[in-house]
Amino acid sequence: MEIGTPLLEGSKKLMLLGSGELGKEIAIEAQRMGIEVVAVDRYDMAPAMHVAHRKYVIDMMDPSALKSIVKRENPDGIITEIEAINTDALIDLEDSGYKIIPNAQAVKICMNRIELRRLAAEKLKVPTTTYAFAESAEEVRKACRDIGFPCLIKPEMSSSGHGHVLINKEDEIEDAYKESISHARGKSKRVIVEEYVKIDTELTILTYRYNTGNGIVTKTFPPVEHQRPSYYYVESWQPATVQDDVVEKAKSYAIKVVEELGGVGIFGVEIIKSGNRVLFSEVSPRPHDTGMVTMASQDISEFQVHVRSALGLPTPEVRLLTPAASHVILAEREEWNPKYLNLEKALEIPGVQVRLFGKPYSYEKRRMGVVLANGSTVEEAKEKARKAAALILVE
Ligand SMILES: Nc1ncnc2c1ncn2[C@@H]1O[C@H](COP(=O)(O)OP(=O)(O)O)[C@@H](O)[C@H]1O
Ligand SMILES: [Mg+2]
The missing domain is CATH 3.30.470.20 (ATP-grasp fold, B domain)
Known part of the structure; x- marks a missing residue:
């Protein structure tokens, strides 16, 4: 593989769709590798823009805006850093030969709680919380009766805990459903209703894929453990303090799901431990916020691995230091x-x-x-x- 010189003919170029803090670290790792970096977000002065060669401020839900900057820049790889991107445009771009990291279909599935549950729980039979899908307060009521109280509802599409509403009893359902869908991304009225489990601890299994030149391999990081007082990220650490059998189960679910999603790059597979249950929760098709700890704990961080995979370069192993x-x-x-x-x-x-x-x-x-x-x-x-x-x- 050949890497040229940034800003000159023959440079290798990565485009970041989403320029937040994770994108900033991806951009820094790409810069270290001599890659030309283009940062895109919906607002100016976003974190990755401070360390990119060029930037664009566009509405990434707008397919023509997205396509026109991709065509102008003609990047060697497009890294999706956030969920709020028009995934149909990504699929079109992929069809016309652009390389989406990890791949357009994986991005589409991972941003949708319903599609992801279908894939993980129904197709791959990976253990998850008990759940049902609903698109009206009436359907939520039926789901709550089957699942039992308390239960947690989440919009089909949302991130960072937006629209997560805990339902403790029957007469909270109506308001909870309204509240939940008011935080949804897009117009969908669909929610997932989940059994509310008592969490002992949570793991992120950072799982990555790269092309060896002789096929794609899937590997995992040592687990990252984290605890949340609410639905958003506060702190994480390595090494995890859970038993080996929990780690083995968590890794096997992560590998199964990530191999099904396919493509190359790193994925953050979220696992919940509740009593003796080890449950797959969701997966980000990109570096994970809890994985920022790998910048201090490991020889190679989640960001470096993502950049290498995006470029078609190997990472045979990572070590916890x-x-x-x-x-x-x-x-x-x-x-x-x-x-x-x-x-x-x-x-x-x-x-x-x-x-x-x-x-x-x-x-x-x-x-x-x-x-x-x-x-x-x-x-x-x-x-x-x-x-x-x-x-x-x-x-
Ligand atoms: N069924 C559940 N029971 C108890 N806690 C949950 C459940 N689902 C999610 N959580 C908690 O909420 C957090 C965020 O949920 P998650 O489904 O990962 O949504 P997001 O996409 O917002 O990260 C999880 O990390 C976990 O701490
Ligand atoms: Mg999550």
């Missing part, structure tokens, strides 16, 4: 041009690193940065990451 943790830095309120205070205090803690994403504006609970910390144990790493994150203020 040290216990590490990551912890988010959240904003408290809406603000243009936010300022960050107390970095000097946070960085006084040995083994701590800070990544600030450079988002041009904040709102309540928006993720603005992340602390990475390593330690001699997971507990020590977590403690340092929490402490440092608490010191940093966003104003």
Whole structure:
């Protein structure tokens, strides 16, 4: 394989559809490899745009906008970094010869909770929570009766916990359904109704595929463990503290689902452990937010692996080097041009690193940065990451 020189004839070019914090790290890894990077998002000054050669601000739900910049740039690979992208346009682009990472169909399935459940639970028979699909309050009622209370409803399409509503009893159903679909992406009225399980812990099995030149192989990272006080990401760590048999099960489900989705690149397979049940939950066809910890824990991060796979390059193995943790830095309120205070205090803690994403504006609970910390144990790493994150203020 040949890599040319960025900005000159023969350069290898990657286009990022979505330029958030994960995209920024992908862009940095691509830059390190001498790749020309084009960052796209719906707003200007998005994180990856700060480290790309060029940027475009477009509505990625608009098929003609998407196609016209792809045709203008003619990238060697298109990396989808967010879910809110017109997937039919991606399929058309793939049909006309563009390389979508991991592949257009996988992106379409993973953004849709119903399609993904059909694939994982019904086709592949991978264990999941008990669930039903519904498209009216009446159908939710029927599903709740079958599944039992409490149950959790989620819109067919949404991300970061948007539209997740817990239903404890019969008379909450009507409002819960309305509330849930009001947070849906797009016009769909469909929801998934899931049994609400008591979570002991959650794992992300980062699973990647690359072309060896002699076929595609599927491999996994050591598991990342995380805990959420709510439906969004707060902290994650490696190594995971679960038993080997849980890891083995989790990895086998991850490999099964990812092999079915196909293509190349990294996937974040979310696994829930509840009592002695190990359940597949969902999968991102891209690096995962909980996997930011791999920047501190491993010799090769999830971002580097994704770039290599996208370029057709191998990663025969990744190694865990040290216990590490990551912890988010959240904003408290809406603000243009936010300022960050107390970095000097946070960085006084040995083994701590800070990544600030450079988002041009904040709102309540928006993720603005992340602390990475390593330690001699997971507990020590977590403690340092929490402490440092608490010191940093966003104003
Ligand atoms: N059936 C469930 N029972 C209990 N908690 C759940 C259930 N489904 C999801 N969760 C919790 O909510 C989080 C977000 O749910 P998920 O389905 O991953 O949605 P999102 O696409 O918003 O990440 C999970 O990581 C888990 O902590
Ligand atoms: Mg999730």
